[in-house]
Amino acid sequence: MPETMYPEYFSVRMRAAEGKAHELGGKHISGGERLGNRLQLEVIATELLAKASNHSRGSADFIQLVVEKVPGEELQFIPPLDVSAIEVATVQEGHDKAKDQLAAAGVSERAIEHAFLILNHERNLRGAAIVNCETGERLDERGQKGVRVSRMDWTDCGHVADSVRVREALALATKVAQSPYTVAELCWSDDPDYVTGYVSSQQLGYVRISPLKRMGCESGGRVFFVHNDVDIDSYIDFLERKPVFIQGGESE
Ligand code: WAQ
Ligand code: MG
Numbered sequence: 001m002p003e004t005m006y007p008e009y010f011s012v013r014m015r016a017a018e019g020k021a022h023e024l025g026g027k028h029i030s031g032g033e034r035l036g037n038r039l040q041l042e043v044i045a046t047e048l049l050a051k052a053s054n055h056s057r058g059s060a061d062f063i064q065l066v067v068e069k070v071p072g073e074e075l076q077f078i079p080p081l082d083v084s085a086i087e088v089a090t091v092q093e094g095h096d097k098a099k100d101q102l103a104a105a106g107v108s109e110r111a112i113e114h115a116f117l118i119l120n121h122e123r124n125l126r127g128a129a130i131v132n133c134e135t136g137e138r139l140d141e142r143g144q145k146g147v148r149v150s151r152m153d154w155t156d157c158g159h160v161a162d163s164v165r166v167r168e169a170l171a172l173a174t175k176v177a178q179s180p181y182t183v184a185e186l187c188w189s190d191d192p193d194y195v196t197g198y199v200s201s202q203q204l205g206y207v208r209i210s211p212l213k214r215m216g217c218e219s220g221g222r223v224f225f226v227h228n229d230v231d232i233d234s235y236i237d238f239l240e241r242k243p244v245f246i247q248g249g250e251s252e
Contacts, residue, residue, distance in 0.1 A: 006072025009037055009243060011151045012044045013068075015126070016052035016060035022145075028126040028190075029060045032168070033150035035243055041067065056193045057218060070151055070243045077155065077247045080174045082205035094197070094212045098186060101199040101207055105184035107225045111136035115186050115223040124190045128222035128239075130232065133183040139232050146221070147236055149175060151243040165194070166208075173200040175244045181230040188212040190220030 012034045017026030032048045045065060052060045088094045095116065102112050114136040118129050127146025130139045140147050152175040154167060162170075169187065176185050177200055184204065188197030197212030197220075213220065226235060 006075070007037060009035055009070050009072055009075060010041060011035055011066075011068045011070050011243070012041065012048060013064075013066045013148075013150055014048035014052055015064050016055070017062045018058040018060055019062075021062045021064075022126060026062055027058060028124065029055050029057045031126060031148060033148065033152065035070070035151055035153035035245065056191045075243045075245065077245045078174060078178055079248055080170050080206070080246050081177055081200055081202075083170065083208065084205060085208040085210070087210055091195075091211050091214050094209050097209050098197070098199050098212060101204055101209075102184050102186060102225070105199070105201045105204055105225075107133045107184055108136065110134075111225055114138070115225070118223055119186065119188060119221045120219050122219055124219060125221050128185075128224050130224050130226055130230075130235070132228060132230075133225040134228050139226065139230065140236065147224075147239055149239045151241060153245060155245045155247045165189075169198065170206055171246045173198065173206050174246050175242075176200070176224055176239065177202045178244065179235060179238055181226045181235045183225040183227055185222060185224050187222045188220045190218055192216050192218050 014032040016029040018029050020026040022028060030052050032051050034044045036044045052063045086097050088097060099112050111131055111133050115131055125144055125146035127148040129146055132139055149172050152171045154171060173185055176182050184199060184201040186199055195211035195213050195215055196208055198206055198208050200206045
């Protein structure tokens with residue numbers, strides 16, 4: 001089939017570190033992954049550079065931008081997960097709520113405890129850890145790097161009523177939940193000034209929980225809980241390479 005039958009789309013990825021590049025031991029500051037057409041490239045690149053700058057985790061002196069054309073025929077359009085919110089008085093209560101939600105989604109106590117250990121760790125991953133929902137075993141072999149989900153974005157980049165952060169997180173969670181291997185996700189930010197986190201799954205939707213950590217804390221990350229029968233290579237390939245647009249929804 002001639003390529004021109006599909007509109008051209010590009011994946012744009014950013015990673016920023018302080019001190020030196022990540023692979024040389026620099027401190028992870030910020031990352032971002034977007035999707036857009038040729039006309040949107042400059043705006044997206046500018047937005048990602050802005051995201052890397054003035055960051056609460058530190059001052060980036062290594063920033064990498066990668067632009068890659070994605071196969072148009074693989075593009076998928078999906079609606080965002082439904083959004084709900086739980087407000088609690090303390091971080092401990094937030095953790096309890098998150099654990100309840102994860103258990104309801106079918107994640108074992110062992111797996112939940114391992115995930116909290118990973119996210120509370122002072123040395124963050126800069127991507128997600130993939131954890132078996134029954135045994136709690138970490139399945140990816142990416143070490144500190146983890147797995148970065150990319151090639152997802154909103155179709156209507158134009159209006160940003162909610163914060164950019166919430167839209168980015170909802171897009172990521174929606175893509176992750178789309179895989180039949182995903183049982184649930186747990187996330188809170190590694191940014192010291194952002195204490196809201198979430199638990200998400202196809203069934204639960206996107207459940208914001210605040211607070212999930214204390215102000216000033218730089219620990220955070222993401223854990224994707226997967227079924228025991230996961231094909232880990234194809235799962236990681238889906239997370240990193242499948243282009244997905246999130247379309248519509250009431251989250252505005
Ligand atoms: N793929 C996999 N893991 C990622 C990705 C990605 N594309 N982006 C971030 N992470 C991991 C990584 O370990 C980061 O350290 C961690 O998540 C946190 O990233 O509804 O802001 O961008 O109010 O700091 C969630 C709540 C906010 C939003 C999450 O995450 C809301 C947030 P951050
Ligand atoms: Mg962050």
